[in-house]
Amino acid sequence: MVQDEEDMPTLFEQEIYEQPVVLARLLTDGRTRAEEIAGRITAFAPHAVFIAARGTSDNAARYAQYLFGAHNRLAVGLTTPSLFTIYDAPPEYRGMLVIGISQSGQSPDIVTVIETARMQGALTLAITNDTASPLATAAELCFPLHAGVERAVAATKTYTTQLTALAMLSTALAGAPDLWNDLMRLPDAVREAIQRNTGLAERTAAWAAGQRFVVIGRGFNYATAFEIALKLQETCYVVAEPFSSADFLHGPIAMIDSDFPIVLVAPTGRTFADLTGLLPLLTERNASVSIITDATADPAVLGSAVTLPMAPGTPEWLSPIPAVVAGQLFALAQATLRGYDPDQPRGLTKITETY
Amino acid sequence: MVQDEEDMPTLFEQEIYEQPVVLARLLTDGRTRAEEIAGRITAFAPHAVFIAARGTSDNAARYAQYLFGAHNRLAVGLTTPSLFTIYDAPPEYRGMLVIGISQSGQSPDIVTVIETARMQGALTLAITNDTASPLATAAELCFPLHAGVERAVAATKTYTTQLTALAMLSTALAGAPDLWNDLMRLPDAVREAIQRNTGLAERTAAWAAGQRFVVIGRGFNYATAFEIALKLQETCYVVAEPFSSADFLHGPIAMIDSDFPIVLVAPTGRTFADLTGLLPLLTERNASVSIITDATADPAVLGSAVTLPMAPGTPEWLSPIPAVVAGQLFALAQATLRGYDPDQPRGLTKITETY
Numbered sequence: 001m002v003q004d005e006e007d008m009p010t011l012f013e014q015e016i017y018e019q020p021v022v023l024a025r026l027l028t029d030g031r032t033r034a035e036e037i038a039g040r041i042t043a044f045a046p047h048a049v050f051i052a053a054r055g056t057s058d059n060a061a062r063y064a065q066y067l068f069g070a071h072n073r074l075a076v077g078l079t080t081p082s083l084f085t086i087y088d089a090p091p092e093y094r095g096m097l098v099i100g101i102s103q104s105g106q107s108p109d110i111v112t113v114i115e116t117a118r119m120q121g122a123l124t125l126a127i128t129n130d131t132a133s134p135l136a137t138a139a140e141l142c143f144p145l146h147a148g149v150e151r152a153v154a155a156t157k158t159y160t161t162q163l164t165a166l167a168m169l170s171t172a173l174a175g176a177p178d179l180w181n182d183l184m185r186l187p188d189a190v191r192e193a194i195q196r197n198t199g200l201a202e203r204t205a206a207w208a209a210g211q212r213f214v215v216i217g218r219g220f221n222y223a224t225a226f227e228i229a230l231k232l233q234e235t236c237y238v239v240a241e242p243f244s245s246a247d248f249l250h251g252p253i254a255m256i257d258s259d260f261p262i263v264l265v266a267p268t269g270r271t272f273a274d275l276t277g278l279l280p281l282l283t284e285r286n287a288s289v290s291i292i293t294d295a296t297a298d299p300a301v302l303g304s305a306v307t308l309p310m311a312p313g314t315p316e317w318l319s320p321i322p323a324v325v326a327g328q329l330f331a332l333a334q335a336t337l338r339g340y341d342p343d344q345p346r347g348l349t350k351i352t353e354t355y
Numbered sequence: 356m357v358q359d360e361e362d363m364p365t366l367f368e369q370e371i372y373e374q375p376v377v378l379a380r381l382l383t384d385g386r387t388r389a390e391e392i393a394g395r396i397t398a399f400a401p402h403a404v405f406i407a408a409r410g411t412s413d414n415a416a417r418y419a420q421y422l423f424g425a426h427n428r429l430a431v432g433l434t435t436p437s438l439f440t441i442y443d444a445p446p447e448y449r450g451m452l453v454i455g456i457s458q459s460g461q462s463p464d465i466v467t468v469i470e471t472a473r474m475q476g477a478l479t480l481a482i483t484n485d486t487a488s489p490l491a492t493a494a495e496l497c498f499p500l501h502a503g504v505e506r507a508v509a510a511t512k513t514y515t516t517q518l519t520a521l522a523m524l525s526t527a528l529a530g531a532p533d534l535w536n537d538l539m540r541l542p543d544a545v546r547e548a549i550q551r552n553t554g555l556a557e558r559t560a561a562w563a564a565g566q567r568f569v570v571i572g573r574g575f576n577y578a579t580a581f582e583i584a585l586k587l588q589e590t591c592y593v594v595a596e597p598f599s600s601a602d603f604l605h606g607p608i609a610m611i612d613s614d615f616p617i618v619l620v621a622p623t624g625r626t627f628a629d630l631t632g633l634l635p636l637l638t639e640r641n642a643s644v645s646i647i648t649d650a651t652a653d654p655a656v657l658g659s660a661v662t663l664p665m666a667p668g669t670p671e672w673l674s675p676i677p678a679v680v681a682g683q684l685f686a687l688a689q690a691t692l693r694g695y696d697p698d699q700p701r702g703l704t705k706i707t708e709t710y
Contacts, residue, residue: 055606069438075447086573212593214594219437219438239610244437247413252585254588254592255591
């Protein structure tokens, strides 16, 4: 029995593996609701969008900045919840779409932002896994994630469903049938990312001594860099700092020396040249680079990095979903190599109440 | 002669020491211009503000999010320059105030954001040290920093002048004479921060082996945490990650173990309780905490951290300026202890052109 328990996958691992099924359910069950909400947003015609979120959900908000910008021409900013809670001096959000994103829907500061914005005359939307939560109740509109209970402390399936929900809303707003076809292929892309990155511990053993990581992405995958860094922090207790490739060149590159562990998020697309353009600079410094990409045979990649492969064929705007799954499996492999239990992160609880 | 050279203060140190004079000049020479620009902004009545910046200037933009929110009720978001440059899919900024912040005014992506926003019908403003730069030319309005040439690669005086310029604009927008009085006391507050934190190397020798730092701030001083982390990265080649105290509890606290070096930015004000509330959690984990504060005799602080003292009397909304100066001197002390020359950061140049 003891052996069985040891061989049992962790909750973190189980929930990583659940993602293809969970995403397929959201895509099927949520489309009508996404289209209803898009209709309300279009009628409201917001000046801009502001998003309130913390932790993993804040990374989903970062994805929305690029997605709603590129596909819907919407200007998107992230809110500053402490103006509402600590300073009692909220900015004016009348005429804006204000979105609260929270797995549990419990975080009091996010709820306060939504309540205040709604009173000011903003259109408010909750994206949450719990339709009975304070956040769902506070907002005028609610888009449920249908992700099922998430038991691991480090979020996985709720992050990918948050991204998918945002992608569904953006696609409904754009009214683009082609993009819906792309979306429907997501569960398969995630399934392939899981298959190609299972048993990663052996291939990434060289990173297991690293106490400092840098994770670099840009554009749609800027969010992916943040989320992979957060998973490494939560499960491996390392300092993992996310950067855009542009900001990285403005100072932080100075800290890279021999064997420095770096994860590049570089799927095919408009940021690929920018990300792979860093490889010679990193190689020059003898950094240890792993790269999440579908362009595994590209000459820019071959030989200069260990690849965490994605299946080809996912368009760039959806690549953050299979890319982060590869990153989740990288964090899992690193935690395993270090002898840590990802289900028991030191000092963390599933619901963190911040004000 | 060799000895003279070794004893000569670095450019980084010289420019830290210049700050009281440079800020006094901006406050005197810039007030009329700040009031003119505020008049234009008030007449335009923007729906919201979006700011384009990179590196140190991006940290100034973070300060503006809190300041314009708390004092002017303006919703402020940070732009995503790659939507303009890499994706060629800019969001719609008509009706917005769009501000570009750049010391050199050279960064092509920031210039592109301002050019595009101006064509879309946004009100555009450049905050820069070079009034002949492409950024100054691209924007409808320009607020010059009067900081003089900055020669050190790691920015110091241009950051504190950027914050001061933003504080002057906000105060002019609010039309509040009391706040101008607070502003005029800034050069003395910075002078005192320098005096109280000179010779810091001896008191912070315990941090000199640290390769990973966490810097925590919140609200007005969220920006300060980012900027101090960036100085540590640029001058000491460490991974230094900034957090809001709220986000820190949502995951990253798991990585803190014995002797982990942490800098808390905790001046007196509304976030003080939030920041010092972390001290028991950090002490429990035997972390090594240094704290930037004017409340050096507060029971919450005494005995649990090494203090980097600020003079009392600076209101919270201006505290990021003396607080970051204490952080600059901390970075200088750490670089000195490690034998690094802060004027020669590996692989950095003063002007970084990103697209």
